[in-house]
Amino acid sequence: MRSRIYTIISGHFKSWYRSKSSIFWTIAFPLLLIVLFGAIFGSGSTKFDLYLQNQDLSANTPTYFSQGYITVLNNTGAFNLHVVPAEQPDPLTYVKNDAQLHNRGQRLLVIPLGFNATVMSGKNATIQLYMDQSDQASASLAGIVHSVTVSYAAAIAKAPNHLILQQVGIVTKNIRYIDFFIPGVIGMTLLTTGVFGAVNTNGSYRELKIIKKLATTPLSKIEWILGMVGYQMILATISLVVILFFGYAIFGVTATIDIYTVGLVVAASLLFPGIGMVLANFVKEAESADAAANAITFPMMFLGGTFWPRETLPDIMKIIANFMPLTYVNDGLRYALIYAEPAQALTNTLIALGLASFFIVLGSVLMNWKEE
Amino acid sequence: MSDNLPASLPGQSDRVVQVDKLSKKYGDNVAVNDISFNLTKGEVFAFLGPNGAGKTTTVEILECLRNPTGGRARVLGYxxxxxxxxxxxxxxxxxxxxxxxxxxxxTVRENINYFGAMFKHQLDADKLIELVDLKDKRDEQFKKLSGGLKQRVGLAVSLVNDPDVVFLDEPTTGLDPRARRDVWGVIERLKSQGKTVFLTTHYMDEAEYLADIVSIIDHGQIIASGTPDQLIDTHGGKKTLIIRDAGEEGLKQLPQGLPKAELRNAGDIAIPLHNGELTNILMSLAQTPLHDKEIEVRRPTLDDVFLNLTGRRVSEEGN
Incomplete structure (x- = not known):
């Protein structure tokens, strides 16, 4: 049995490395994406990025003093201000995700609800500045914001201490967009090689009567599927190693390969071929199966957190993304490889393994080995 | 050949394939209808019929790829x-x-070893490559081979476990005449090695050339079985005198009193021969302008057998 599975794996692998287009889609294309996206979103700015949430609104319009403060901040020319909607209940998470996507520093200034009333009542009003003390720009940025605050307080009440700037330290891990993107590319590669691999192999092998021929030998359906999964694991490992090495060499992305990464590679090697096998069962012709695979993989790529954080998606899309298996592989890979958050990595790994078991079993049951 | 043979124990009979009242239905569609035949060790058996007659369904039941809906079939006693x-x-x-x-x-060699690895014991790939005459192509990738060479790889792959019986389903369909003859050469070599071969084909000449026993199947039913000679003698009809390229004009020039002649596709005139008539016909033709035409006597073929049994011919495409 072992020799038969080994033969299946070796046959797939030889076919893979002898096909230029397979090498391109598995290795070169993801690297090309990394270079492109790294170049597009990696450009810096001479101004400081600062997220601003003005909670002090009246009939959806900033109150007089809060708007005045923002205008003064803007007039310094030192900031690129990015508005966080006032109704956003968790502005820090919002900033974290948006900053990763746009490769910005995670700094947030919050003008609290009641700011205007407090200033008018002559009491001290507090503005909160959230930033990572390890952020290289923190000292100068905090200095400018402090100066603006003192000047504004002096201007409106002739009392420089009337406005208090409260600095709150946060740990941002200094995640850049490229750090966010690389696990996404790995997830995307596992998705496409797995789904297309299973769809194309099963579709074309069926058309070429190779599966029919194999079904007349002592090879069992389970051995065939194990061979295909084993081959996917080898491809997944190659993709992971090449992409991480490339990310480190070109963009200095450092990643931690741990047990969760291994678990996720195993899960992806079962999950995506499983989905491919389910598809191949419903769409018999190789060409149509290819179209069906595209229809499945593209939405997953765009909504499953490959290119940008899911939190930035519209609410309905967020809900849809929760049903996409790639979401959990991407999140798991990010938590394991980059964020080093084992609890989150474990949760996503377990969900991915659960989905993998479901799809590989369903795919195996549905796959026609005999002709009927 | 006989129907209703009792089942033999595995390995204890020369009957390699025993089929008894076998049927296969898909809903209301009857693909194979109550057929029976046997295949003896060392025979080349041709299952002959047009496309959709039930050949592949039958062979796939014997290969354990499909389940029959009626009757019984044993292969090697199983x-x-x-x-x-x-x-x-x-x-x-x-x-x-x-x-x-x-x-x-x-490559050719890798493919043979790939399929060979599915079995506990496999024949040496190089020997099989020699058998199918592909020594020069052993390290060539399969996709680079011509149709005929690909089919020879398929034959090598089908023999990789040194099987007791080989099922070849339409092995020469779509090949050019030369490639077909090459494949025939390989099948003849198998025959000379004593292999039992179950061949399905819609080519009448292929069955006639290669097979020891032929069963003709049409619309899911076997309509005749026997050696090619037996089938031709029984169902082939009379020998025919052919006058080449005579055309419509030639038809008008035929002397009175000959059996009813017909004009065939290429402009040939065909005259059915009854016993003892040949000399008389030739003598009367000598008196006509047809005397300098090419004349031959053609023995009936399995084509004629099929025509006589079904009222139609099978086209090159198998329809």
């Missing part, structure tokens, strides 16, 4: 319907499916 027996059958049969292609990016 029941094709029993799961435990199917495993034994798969170890000992060789199969070349219709339109089979090996793995594109593996």
């Amino acid at each position: 029941d094709v319907s029993k799961r435990s027996d199917q495993a034994q059958i798969r170890k000992r049969i060789g199969v070349l499916p219709q339109d089979f292609n090996a793995i594109d990016r593996l």
Whole structure:
């Protein structure tokens, strides 16, 4: 049995490395994406990025003093201000995700609800500045914001201490967009090689009567599927190693390969071929199966957190993304490889393994080995 | 040949394939209807018929790829319907499916070893490559081979486990005449080695040339069985005198009193021959302008057998 599975794996692998287009889609294309996206979103700015949430609104319009403060901040020319909607209940998470996507520093200034009333009542009003003390720009940025605050307080009440700037330290891990993107590319590669691999192999092998021929030998359906999964694991490992090495060499992305990464590679090697096998069962012709695979993989790529954080998606899309298996592989890979958050990595790994078991079993049951 | 043979124990009979009242239905559609035949060790058996006649369905039942809906079939004494027996059958049969292609990016040798690895014991790939005459192509990728060479790889793959019986489903369909003859050469070599071969084909000449026993199947039913000579003698009709390229004009020039002649596709005139008539006909033709035309006496073929049995001919495409 072992020799038969080994033969299946070796046959797939030889076919893979002898096909230029397979090498391109598995290795070169993801690297090309990394270079492109790294170049597009990696450009810096001479101004400081600062997220601003003005909670002090009246009939959806900033109150007089809060708007005045923002205008003064803007007039310094030192900031690129990015508005966080006032109704956003968790502005820090919002900033974290948006900053990763746009490769910005995670700094947030919050003008609290009641700011205007407090200033008018002559009491001290507090503005909160959230930033990572390890952020290289923190000292100068905090200095400018402090100066603006003192000047504004002096201007409106002739009392420089009337406005208090409260600095709150946060740990941002200094995640850049490229750090966010690389696990996404790995997830995307596992998705496409797995789904297309299973769809194309099963579709074309069926058309070429190779599966029919194999079904007349002592090879069992389970051995065939194990061979295909084993081959996917080898491809997944190659993709992971090449992409991480490339990310480190070109963009200095450092990643931690741990047990969760291994678990996720195993899960992806079962999950995506499983989905491919389910598809191949419903769409018999190789060409149509290819179209069906595209229809499945593209939405997953765009909504499953490959290119940008899911939190930035519209609410309905967020809900849809929760049903996409790639979401959990991407999140798991990010938590394991980059964020080093084992609890989150474990949760996503377990969900991915659960989905993998479901799809590989369903795919195996549905796959026609005999002709009927 | 006989119907209703009792089942033999595995390995204890010369009857390699026993089929008894076998049927296969798909809903209301009857693909195979109550057929019976046997195949003896060392025979080349041709299952002959047009496309859709039920050949592939039958052969795939024998290969344990489909389940019959009625009747019984045994291969090497094992029941094709029993799961435990199917495993034994798969170890000992060789199969070349219709339109089979090996793995594109593996070489000839790698393909033979790939399929060979599915069995506990496999023949040496180089010996098989020699048998199918592909020594020069052994390290060539499959996708780079011509149709005829690909089919020879398929034959080698079907023999890789040194099978007791080889099922070849339409092995020459779509090949050019030369490639077909090459494949015939390989099948003849198998025959000379004493292999039992179950061949399905819609080519009458192929069955006539290669087979020891022919069963003709049409609309799911076997309509005749026997050696090619027996079938031709019984159902082939009379010998025919052919006058080449005579055309409509020639038809008018035929002397009175000859059997009813017909004009065939290429402009040939065909005159059915009754016993003892040949000399008389030739003498009367000598008095006409047709005397300098090319004349031959043609023995009936399996084509004629099929025509006489069904009222139609099978086209080159098998329809």
